[in-house]
Amino acid sequence: MPFRGSLAVGLGLLTADQLRGPNFVHLHRDVYVGADTEIDTRVRVQALHAWSRERGIVAGPLAALAYGADCPWDDAEVVLPQHCRLAPDDIATRTDHLPSDEVVERHGCPITSPARTAFDLARRVPLVEAVAAVDAVAHRCHLTSEHLRRIAAAHPRARGTVQVRRVLELTDPRAESLPETRLRLGLLDRGVPPAVPQYRVVLLGGKRVRLDLAWPHVKVALEYDGPEHRTIAGQNRDAFRDGDLGDLGWDITRVTSAMLLDAAAFDQLAARVMRKLA
Secondary structure (H helix, E strand, C coil), rough: CCCEHHHHCCCCCHHHHHCCCCCCEECCEEEEEEEECCCCHHHHHHHHHHHHHCCCCCEEEHHHHCCCCCCCCCCCCEEECCCCCCCCCCCCEEECCCCCEEEEEEECCCECCCHHHHHHHHHHCCCCHHHHHHHHHHHHHEEEEEHHHHHHHCCCCCCHHHHHHHHHHHHCCCCCHHHHHHHHHHHHCCCCCCEEEEEEEEECCCEEEEEEEEECCCCCEEEEHHHHHHHHHHHHHHHHHHHHHHCCCEEEEECCCCHHHHHHHHHHHHHHHHHHHH
16 A cells, blocks of 8 residues: 655654665655555555545546546546645646535545546546546446536536536437547537437347447447457457348448547548438
8 A cells, every 4th residue: 555655764664765775666755655566546546645645635537547437537636625835746736625425435545426526527628538538437437417417506616617518418428438439529520410329239139239329210330449359359259240230230330449530531430421321
């Protein structure tokens, strides 16, 4: 577990030279962990709490990651009851007094509640990434738009609340990955009618599958291919799956990460979907 070096030295548990040795890793100012410790989300949360001298509340991207939600960002953010003049460059701090219902315990440390975390992420830019982050938290923590509306209503003067309203219009907790949200919003921005995320289909053999984005009335769907789809097993599975869907009349187009990064390719994809919908 992460610990404050000055406290360990003050208690006579370690010396300053030992802290600088190979048995410990320096995480933040005055915060260390054993060299054999895996630096996962739990350790990162605990390290921030230790750095704040057990006064801070972990918030933002790291709070989202603590709930198991993907996040476009992974920076460290802490809410403190008073201003900290010595905040290191790798930790974002803000001063606030959060209501008790906006703070929960995770990994033995206080972090912002799922709804408060979503609210904070909804105020970030750019808009698409903010929606993707809120989708991820909402999906993982079973949030609805009403949860976010209540938080926004409780903080009408918070910075970025105008964008929160826009995020509320675009968020969809059915999305299961950040690329799915980016794909969905990119198509909307190009004039494609809204799709249904994670649409359920029963194949002829009785197996149930879900389509990433679907237009059920015309049986057109898009499937995003992440890294697991590029293995031999993944490609074989997808080929048989697409064939089974084709037996039911579904037209499946597979989308790669490169398409989302190339504006021209994204435009071509949107045009292709529009032709199919027509």
